[in-house]
Amino acid sequence: MASEEELAAVDDRLEAALALPPPRTRSDLSAMLNRLFWSLGSFVSSYGFRLLSNVVLTRLLDPHIFGIMVVVQAMRLGIELLTDVGIEQNIVRHEEGLEPRFFNTAWTMQIIRGVGLSALFMALSPLFARFYDIDVRIFMAIAFAPLINSLHSTSIFALVKNLEVKKRTLFEFKAEFTGFVAAVTLALISPSVWAMVFGTLIAIATRSALSYRLPHPPHKLMLDRGYVKEIMIFGRWIMISSLVMFAAGNLDRLTLGKVAPLALLGIYGLARAIADIPALMARRLTYQIIFPMLAAARSKGDDSLLANIGPQRLRLVLAGAMIMGLGAASADWPIAILYDPRYAQAGWMLSLLLFASWISILSNLNEGLLMGSGRPSYESGANVLRFVILALGLWFGYRVAGFAGAICALIASEFGRYLFVAIGQRRMNLSFFRQDALATLVMIGASAVWIAMRHALGLGAPWDMLGLALKS
Known part of the structure; x- marks a missing residue:
């Protein structure tokens, strides 16, 4: 795996x-x-x-x-x-x-x-x-x-x-x-x-x-x-x-x-592998569609594509936000249905990891835009910052709250990566920060609404097993 x-x-x-x-x-x-x-x-x-x-x-x-x-x-x-x-x-x-x-x-x-x-x-x-x-x-x-x-x-x-x-x-x-x-x-x-x-x-x-x-x-x-x-x-x-x-x-x-413990690491590895899929899909679409089209247009001095990409991008990220929000709010269900009961804790881990994946999706979209505009250095810089934040926060997070703390450090590292890329976009007058903030609120809202409905129906929350994990 x-x-x-x-x-x-x-x-x-x-x-x-x-x-x-x-x-x-x-x-x-x-x-x-x-x-x-x-x-x-x-x-x-x-x-x-x-x-x-x-x-x-x-x-x-x-x-x-x-x-x-x-x-x-x-x-x-x-x-x-x-x-x-x-x-x-x-x-x-x-x-x-x-x-x-x-x-x-x-x-x-x-x-x-x-x-x-x-x-x-x-x-x-x-x-x-x-x-x-x-x-x-x-x-x-x-x-x-x-x-x-x-x-x-x-x-x-x-x-x-x-x-x-x-x-x-x-x-x-x-x-x-x-x-x-x-x-x-x-x-x-x-x-x-x-x-x-x-x-x-x-x-x-x-x-x-x-x-x-x-x-x-x-x-x-x-x-x-x-x-x-x-x-x-x-x-x-x-x-x-x-x-x-x-x-x-x-x-x-x-x-x-x-x-x-290696057993918990195996469960975390399973959840991480699933959570990475949406971000990898976004990267592939970005680098095979958005980047080459922008690069081709830029080589011909045509800025119209870049100027008109905002509305299409907004629809894309809002749709993605809804899907990711619902996924984070019900991540424990597919884990319970598909996997052996010994891996049940992957449910709450996946739910939290999908928030890190969402930030990674936005970063991938933005990095593709910078690459298409001839600014590849921001991707490398963003990954360096991502590494530094994770290196500083991972051990502390795990000591404080176990795997939940480690996942929070991962989310923080992805957010640092996003901010670095966003600064690069702003310098190029190519910022989509408002779109991303709106989409993130939509994701959080969709997740909150679905979790509230779960509670009302007596179906609990995707993080119910997190309490047991923290107590242990």
Whole structure:
């Protein structure tokens, strides 16, 4: 149940750079809608399988197993982002990206990097195991993930470069399905943490193997010095951005993995994974629709789109506010219906986390506008501030009120990120603060009304179990 929103964010920025320009003809419109359909289809299928997998696995595995995997997968993601020079982004952006020498140089660098990262992960595994009091064999096994992942064909990136979204979606669908079947089968055979460990490795290995069935130039180990230098120069900024986003997005998991019971961490990880979905959806829509359209208009000196985006944006955020408000007010119900009773506390956690997700949605929308207006630096600065606030507030919040306090620190960090981006918008005379304030009031109001109706009907509140958690 690893959360990979940082990697997804990098992919979204990449796909945004490749997005189709605003449609001029009916065929252009059809192409854009087709690409959007398959892009959203990829998102829905991927996270649909993850949710389905979690629903099934929670009925087979204990919460502490999920807690172990939250820590292990977060460490894996952090390791994989080290020396991330953006192999995919380099192949896609370079005009010679599909030429054999560049293509195979990138593939060779990818494998060398995978070998190095797996060796580093294995060397650090005893230290991680002692720090988190987790069986060192689990870290040692997951240490093979970067290597196995690096063995995939760079033909996957060729699909992105050629805008073959449908083929990429179907490929990822097959890989996700195989991973789902592997995890569930292993959990049925042996309901232990090893089912998730080996399920993860099998899913990665299957994806790597399937990638060689995609059309691609012949692979050959080679290193062209000129191309290596180009890839490294371009990739250093991707590495910095990726590490900042990882630190901001995973500090809670890594910190709570040290101070909290693993069973509760597993429940929190489940709630966090669900709560992140709306924000990730907003990011994908922003970077694949709003950003490329604004960028294309800006390159032509046309400011009319930016000037007229306000009314459409207002309708979007008000609709989102209603949905998120109702979701926060009834988050405990789907948890109770879908998941094993041992995970019931995920209900109140999800309810609170959806407020953090709402602020993240607004930030994603605003960051897309700044990117489209040529101000990408604000996104990095916002994530740095998000990390600092979370680092300062997480430990204190957990000490005062347990996971409820930790979630409040997370909400505060998202609010800090939003304010940083809002300041950038104001400097550009592009502020939507009033819209966002109104939408937030609508969300809170919708949530309050629905909770009041629940009380009137004797159905309680989504936070009823929070009182029991604080007492314990």
